[in-house]
Amino acid sequence: MTHQECINCKTTYGIDEIVYFCKKCGDILEIKFDFKELAQTLKESDWKKKPLSVWRYRDFMPIHEATKVVTLSEGGTGLHRSERLGAELGLKNLYVKNEGENPTGSFKDRGMTVGVTKAVELGARHVICASTGNTSASLAAYAARAGIKCTVLIPSGKIAYGKLSQAMIHGAKVLQVKGNFDQALEFVLKLAEKHKDIYLLNSINPFRIEGQKSLGYEICEQLNNEAPDRIIVPVGNAGNISAIWKGLTEFHKLGYIKTLPKMTGIQAAGSAPIVQAIKTNSDKIIPVENPETVATAIRIGAPVSWKKAINAIHESHGTAETVTDEEILDAQKILARIEGIFVEPASASSIAGLKKLVKSGVIGKDERVVCVTTGHGLKDPDTAVKMSEKPLEVDADISAIENALGLKERVAILAR
Numbered sequence: 584m585t586h587q588e589c590i591n592c593k594t595t596y597g598i599d600e601i602v603y604f605c606k607k608c609g610d611i612l613e614i615k616f617d618f619k620e621l622a623q624t625l626k627e628s629d630w631k632k633k634p635l636s637v638w639r640y641r642d643f644m645p646i647h648e649a650t651k652v653v654t655l656s657e658g659g660t661g662l663h664r665s666e667r668l669g670a671e672l673g674l675k676n677l678y679v680k681n682e683g684e685n686p687t688g689s690f691k692d693r694g695m696t697v698g699v700t701k702a703v704e705l706g707a708r709h710v711i712c713a714s715t716g717n718t719s720a721s722l723a724a725y726a727a728r729a730g731i732k733c734t735v736l737i738p739s740g741k742i743a744y745g746k747l748s749q750a751m752i753h754g755a756k757v758l759q760v761k762g763n764f765d766q767a768l769e770f771v772l773k774l775a776e777k778h779k780d781i782y783l784l785n786s787i788n789p790f791r792i793e794g795q796k797s798l799g800y801e802i803c804e805q806l807n808n809e810a811p812d813r814i815i816v817p818v819g820n821a822g823n824i825s826a827i828w829k830g831l832t833e834f835h836k837l838g839y840i841k842t843l844p845k846m847t848g849i850q851a852a853g854s855a856p857i858v859q860a861i862k863t864n865s866d867k868i869i870p871v872e873n874p875e876t877v878a879t880a881i882r883i884g885a886p887v888s889w890k891k892a893i894n895a896i897h898e899s900h901g902t903a904e905t906v907t908d909e910e911i912l913d914a915q916k917i918l919a920r921i922e923g924i925f926v927e928p929a930s931a932s933s934i935a936g937l938k939k940l941v942k943s944g945v946i947g948k949d950e951r952v953v954c955v956t957t958g959h960g961l962k963d964p965d966t967a968v969k970m971s972e973k974p975l976e977v978d979a980d981i982s983a984i985e986n987a988l989g990l991k992e993r994v995a996i997l998a999r
């Protein structure tokens with residue numbers, strides 16, 4: 584009793600129908616469940632005995648019972664109590680949900696395990712996406728795992744090396760389009776429309792959102808079946824914040840949590856159409872034509888799931904904020920240095936946003952806050968190396984090494 588539904592005009596489509604936009608009004612779709620039936624299934628299921636992971640929630644996923652899942656063991660990532668960072672920012676209850684711990688190093692794996700499973704279920708032999716990097720890395724890995732063909736379109740020049748290397752080594756056909764992400768996405772949408780045998784796995788695909796909603800479930804379960812007061816998420820194409828909110832509202836509806844958190848979306852100052860809409864209280868976005876930021880993962884001017892994201896922020900009484908490149912890189916460094924968590928720049932935007940919103944008094948010091956860090960730092964080693972102290976070159980000699988470390992001076996002082 585599960586179906587796909589247009590978020591605007593509520594037209595319904597079958598669960599096995601391949602459709603990306605509503606045929607009536609052109610808006611995007613979401614998966615809907617019959618909650619009575621779902622509650623009954625869950626009552627009879629042993630889902631709570633399974634380890635924390637995306638597939639712990641198989642009963643919540645729109646995948647047929649007999650289907651064999653395509654998995655690399657995704658989800659079950661750490662929710663790290665961050666006391667030192669919290670103290671630095673003046674917060675008592677801060678947690679970092681580190682999605683870099685997923686198989687290909689980003690939260691995208693949650694969506695791809697479900698999306699590629701659905702692709703195989705539908706008989707697809709060729710999957711495609713446009714990507715700023717992580718989506719392509721993840722899709723390439725899951726397509727390889729499933730033994731199907733994968734094509735990815737990436738923007739020219741601006742993709743982080745770690746991500747590109749992943750898409751390449753997993754054997755995807757990589758096309759670098761001379762343009763930005765938004766243009767690449769337009770092309771894959773056209774391709775999927777024209778060539779029905781190519782299955783599209785950008786986050787416009789609602790099955791990917793279903794996998795990603797597990798991030799919301801996990802946070803609550805890791806907090807002993809309570810929702811935090813606030814969840815802060817980096818926002819690019821806006822699928823993730825929408826997915827987390829969907830998961831939370833489902834858990835709430837099913838009675839697993841009593842309260843809901845304020846969803847807080849962070850965008851880079853140079854590509855922030857959703858923040859702009861929230862701040863001007865508009866129910867539409869104005870796309871940013873030439874988005875720019877060091878956080879290349881979220882360098883997106885026309886987010887496809889903007890409406891879902893704005894709904895999530897409004898419904899949850901949350902907010903949205905921008906952060907500058909400098910604030911992003913500063914947050915990346917602080918997190919790495921005082922919590923031991925290395926994330927890529929886009930991920931650090933949630934920390935940078937937290938800092939800014941605490942300072943401006945929007946976030947209270949007593950709030951229980953979860954910052955989602957979306958991708959591993961090794962995705963973009965160039966940026967990390969550029970902003971860190973360079974290694975010192977020394978002679979292969981103990982006294983030269985002691986000299987460089989200042990140990991000689993210490994011996995001299997002690998001897999005095």
Ligand code: F0G
Nearest residue numbers: 714715717718819820821822823957958
């Ligand atoms: N953080 C990272 C590390 C990402 O790679 C992305 C999106 C986001 C945040 C934003 O998530 O799009 O769901 O709002 N990366 C996509 C990609 C666009 O192609 O890898 P979103």
